[in-house]
Amino acid sequence: MGRHLGSRRVTIKDIAKAANVHPSTVTRALQGSTSVKPDTRERVAALAREMGYRPNMAARTLVMRRSHIVGVAIPDMTNPFFADLAHGIEDEAAKHGLRVLIRNTSGIESAERDAVGFFLELKVDGVIVPMARCPNEFYESLAATVPIVHVNRSEAPHHVSCDSVSGSRAIMEHLLELGHRRIAFISGPTGPGPEPKFRAYREALEQHGIAYEPDFILTFSGALDDCAELADSLMRRAPRPTAVFAWNDLCAIGLIHALRERGLDIPRDMSVAGHDDLEIAARLEPPLTTVHWPMYQMGQHSIRYLYKLREGRNAQRPAVPAPELQVRGSTAPVPK
């Protein structure tokens, strides 16, 4: 009870005393510096192990002016989509001796701001922000302080993105080939607008001489529950769309369920395409037609990019493989 506060950890000084050397020698020994007698080095190392020494990050960060930590502000932990990204980030970070810290933002701008502020206080080596919500200016004002790498935000100065347009284009081509002409588009929480998916959607329609129908554009809040409403909206349209380009797989799952509840057969009565290719996507009934993003690689690239940025080396935006269309069972030819 309450004993946690009293138990002081073993510090470098304790080791120094035990080894009969000066603290600075301990530091050098622990760093594996060559300019320290092998004998002392081993003695110190052994002592450190025995005594259960753990470096005090705060002290180290204070004097080194860097923490060897990379902060990642994840918008939605519920979406396994980001897990792959995080894994890529972590694996690559480990190679560079960096640790990864994850903060959840729930896709809320203020939370994202807070998370980044927190990272700054921690003196992180860099910040990775996938699908940032905060305006560009916010990050620009910080860029002088800490390197920031965005994931999937092509407007940002430093970002790792894959050709998000091409994946969406592939979806559209696929739907159009199946004969669909009335295709609904469900945007993400921030709405359509400059979003690449939406751009691809419009371009594809245009290229195929199909009139753009504002009524076919809906917005997914991010909450699965709201898919019921989306389904209602789709059902109300007359004529009704025969296919849906959904914001992501989660949205597609919710939508398919809601449409079924309303008596539709998927994909016979309506094709639904997702985005992300969650691990479960191929295992659903019907399996989801979707776009696979190379999230793991993008995670790796973010760290490499960050690293170059820090070094001030010519930090070229890394090339990321393009997303790939996965045609599965949730899309079918347009009903006659």
Place this chain on the structure above:
Amino acid sequence: MGRHLGSRRVTIKDIAKAANVHPSTVTRALQGSTSVKPDTRERVAALAREMGYRPNMAARTLVMRRSHIVGVAIPDMTNPFFADLAHGIEDEAAKHGLRVLIRNTSGIESAERDAVGFFLELKVDGVIVPMARCPNEFYESLAATVPIVHVNRSEAPHHVSCDSVSGSRAIMEHLLELGHRRIAFISGPTGPGPEPKFRAYREALEQHGIAYEPDFILTFSGALDDCAELADSLMRRAPRPTAVFAWNDLCAIGLIHALRERGLDIPRDMSVAGHDDLEIAARLEPPLTTVHWPMYQMGQHSIRYLYKLREGRNAQRPAVPAPELQVRGSTAPVPK
């Protein structure tokens, strides 16, 4: 390029200089101490804001000997199950002025060890470990250093768990009521053994006078891909089980898919019950019969518990509502 290293942040001294006071006064002013002239306090506060002051956590942690950070070692970010927990933790932590740091362990023991070690270096106020993999002794040796709260590990000295037996019992009762007698059990990555779900499984069988069949016990690795093998194993059993008690929803999803591929109709030919009640569980085809865990509340409780532990107050294990059975479409009466 490389400018990140040069731009020193504004410190308390800079403010002091600008405000024409001593640094220690700035500290006090920023803390809102009453023993500082309102005039100076405001002046300092204004200056801090203008100059974009951000406290240096490293320095603060060093002197205060605590970081106001709580570390959470999450086993599997892919599983949305933990997202709820994390949300509960974060929301409650915010109330206590604590920040939450999440580290991914991928359910790997060494990674978990590393994560906790990292937390210690950061001088976190406490550590929360859901479904820990490391042995109890590991944590016991740390308990003197930092308060540790486990989630769902009833063997640990301090843990927040809900009555995990009752949820599993409910599943078993449900399956038995449907007439199932040959019920397979899929354990988690760590195998069956002392695990509460497994205990409930065996007890239920016993109570109903059903012989325990070791051949009906399988282990889920945690990787969705391996569900195909599990399905094969199930198919090979003769007589074949008519129901499966799956480790979690993810496992159930993979299993249902694999069984279908092998020609079974779910739930007609085999009932599959999951665990966790993922948000998508109700929206699958068929909707999953599963057990809903109060993860959000458990997250809240973990923080409260941790808080009490720190204060050395009488830290009673909090009472958590029991998990609830959700009967849906993936289970059906035993086929004749």
Place this chain on the structure above:
DNA sequence: TTGTAGGCGTTATCAG
């Protein structure tokens, strides 16, 4: 109400 002094644990830069 404010300034002074000392220290938190570590590292880097000097001498020796």
Place this chain on the structure above:
DNA sequence: CTGATAACGCCTACAA
């Protein structure tokens, strides 16, 4: 090869 010393930015006595 090793020891001494001065930071790093902040906080808390204590003194004024």
